[in-house]
Amino acid sequence: MSKKYSILIAVLLLFSLLAFGCSQNDTSGNESGEKLSPKHGGTLRIAIDTTTALDPTFLTTSGDNQAASMWNDYLVFCGEDGRPDPERSLAESWEYDEAEKAWTFKLRKGVLFHDGKEMTSRDVKFTFDRLRDPDVGAKTVDLFSNIADITTPDEYTVVFKLKETNPEFLLDLADRAILDADNPDLKTKANGVGPFMVESYNPEDRIVLKRNPNYWRKDADGNPLPYLDGLELIVIPDKTAALEALRSGQVDFMYEPPSESLELFEKEPDITLYTKPSATHYLIRMRADVAPFNDVRVRQALKLATDRQEMLEAAFDNFGVVGLDTPVSPAYGDYYLDAPEPKRDVEKAKQLLAEAGYADGLKLTIYSPEIRPNSAIAVIWKEQMKDIGVDVDIQLVPSDIYYVNWLDYELGVTDWGSRTHPGVFLQQAYVSGARWNETHWSDSELDDLAAKIATEMDFDKRVEMYHRVQEIFMERGPIIVPAFKHSAWAASNDVKGVKPHIVETAVDFRSVYLERE
Template structure:
């Protein structure tokens, strides 16, 4: 079931009950864990040693940050929660799954009951034992609407609180409402980290997990600091004494903090910044391919996007390659208004890469009652590298179709609380996630994140069929249909998936770039 890193090797093969639902997860990568490990090019291998505090500067701090992993939804809280807490199992690059707190897990014949066995001797960072009572409590919190977890709606479709069965201190069974082949992928994501039973308020003192570090200070949108967890379950890890993070919005200051040695890791950086880093002999660039999406959202419930002809016109007015080249200098993969990329088994066969069609865009606008073009406002912020540039380039590219876009640049610290999911048209960002998770989060009738508000019950029906199917080919075929609906009907103008870039000093080793957690410092060390 696991290799030395505790990573599940999924393979398309006959189902083997009581071990794993091998091959029963749609679109999962058939690969071993190990991708994303960053080492300085041509550097001599060094023996890992303990010591040193890693200084990190990040660009997207926001007042929405939370120490509650069940509520984590922003880039920054994703990073620190991944180091304070652990999950039963963790989603890795390429949608592989690795074991964390779970020593092993299995399902019944139908895939309707999943049993997890914890590793022996687990404890929280305060030294108290971690048992299945904590696991049960953590999952019940996600299910509770009062917690306001982004994963509540999707988990509630699968599991009721009474379906959580503690067998003993190390064994827990989830009795699902119906068979769900996607359950491991669903709970391997960030909102399913395990917290101490009884924790309801999350502060520096109470945000206690079993991860490699424990929190010592926290100022939302500004900074956080953590130190080594001496009770970490992985022997002799972590190597670092701690991690210290500060938020730096101004890009020139961010780069200077790395090149001057004040920061060991910075992110996320744009291609122009990456060139400055590569020109230095003190730092290098780490690349995480197809790790995220940066795109334009149109709210289908707000004018003028409540007219599908306007939305289609805007999508047709986009030159995808030009947008990728201008904003990210080609660091990415073209796609056609879906949060998946060509070559993935769930990408629609006949979707291809949609070409710009200015004539058709103009015709659709005229048909929608805008013969002289249309005036729009597009909101953005410097919250992440490329967001302002994307809005600016988008406006220029669609202008020949008669789409006149005024850019509204907002404050980075309040963008995700006052603009995102509020304004009719804005730039958004999402990390890459498994297709079922992404579709549930963005396009189900009750999504975790109400961006475009597609509200097509057919998406719900397809997701239900995928979860109950144990046939990978059928799952992928269903998901291709769902993505086609998204491409045709949603308000997302997604031109490409992104290669996310990070700047790292040359004296740090074994940082992992990660599509879900952004960065992992579990094995990192200084040389």
């Protein structure tokens, strides 16, 4: 008997040793030999989402974007407010020639790739040629189909000739990693101009980056950036797990903490929560080309019967702002039409339904990915629709399966991430024949406005047109947008210099530093 127990105890001890050993995380990485300023030094551990590709041409997941932003720099750097920032861009300056419809960019000199080669206009041309090349097949082919030609008059000048005027061309170009034209193996060799260099790439586990000693930017005092010696990007797809890792000190920073646990942050003195309104939204969308949704009265009735505030509270845990059934978020500043939320009017809704011929009620099936908040939106909506005699049957589907058929569902709950400007949404999803037009909506006034917006250079005029677009959506659109979710990040208090960005994955780590007590 005693023999059995001693073996058991020995095994238990062994296991606890192993567990203990594993959980020991490296304390801050070795300080660099010369400490330049108190801010310099330290390794930051960041929890990121699943990554799929190293090649910046093929960024798909948030994880890809989060990782790519660490070791790349851009021709046009998009600032935290969503406007181009020349200070941080590789282009020192730019000019637009209306007559030629040509954008000319002057590049900085002496910018080196990680392998030491200097960046020239050739690399810039290579990058954008690649991004618009249908044979390469990046997602940006359509976006850049407007580019007629890219020329490089000299080593530090790039000229983009457009076919049509594009007022938001800078934003379209923004945040595209500049690639090394001589890199034979873009898929596995990461050679960029960014602040950090890829040391090891393990997409299942972690990406380790170290400081780029030749990085071209300096801070306000002239100290070389970045402050951090290195980054460890640890892949933790499960948000709850990432939150736990942050709380236990295994990581220092995470993107998008789960909204369900935001209450906890009040109780955690060592963690800081950063938030910012974003353009990410979820919508209930209807196929405008089939019955019953092809009747605008039905669409209006369903929209009238929806209580968006409830959804914001229950599905988003109040972490966001109520939507107005348009894809334009308050984060877009002036573009956003600040109208009041339509009041819920059950009687009117029933009346509209009766007029449309559904006095006896309606039976609908809504498809939704099984994750929150989509599933929660569906559940809440179903209850709300009961009040006007509409019986909704919920069909939950695993997320990857949902996005196989998402364009065909008659009624579904889809989510849309941020875009640089709302025009992208229109082009991608709402004009007739758009590639991702899940509602199959075809409204000639909308198409018209969208086309004008795309080429109108005058800002105020564009604002007016965007407002009109939103009115159209509210009047007769086939989508219900209950809320715009805020972006959020969480970091330990040691992490300083974090600036919330309109695009959740684009937080700038160049000026982030550690202040460990």
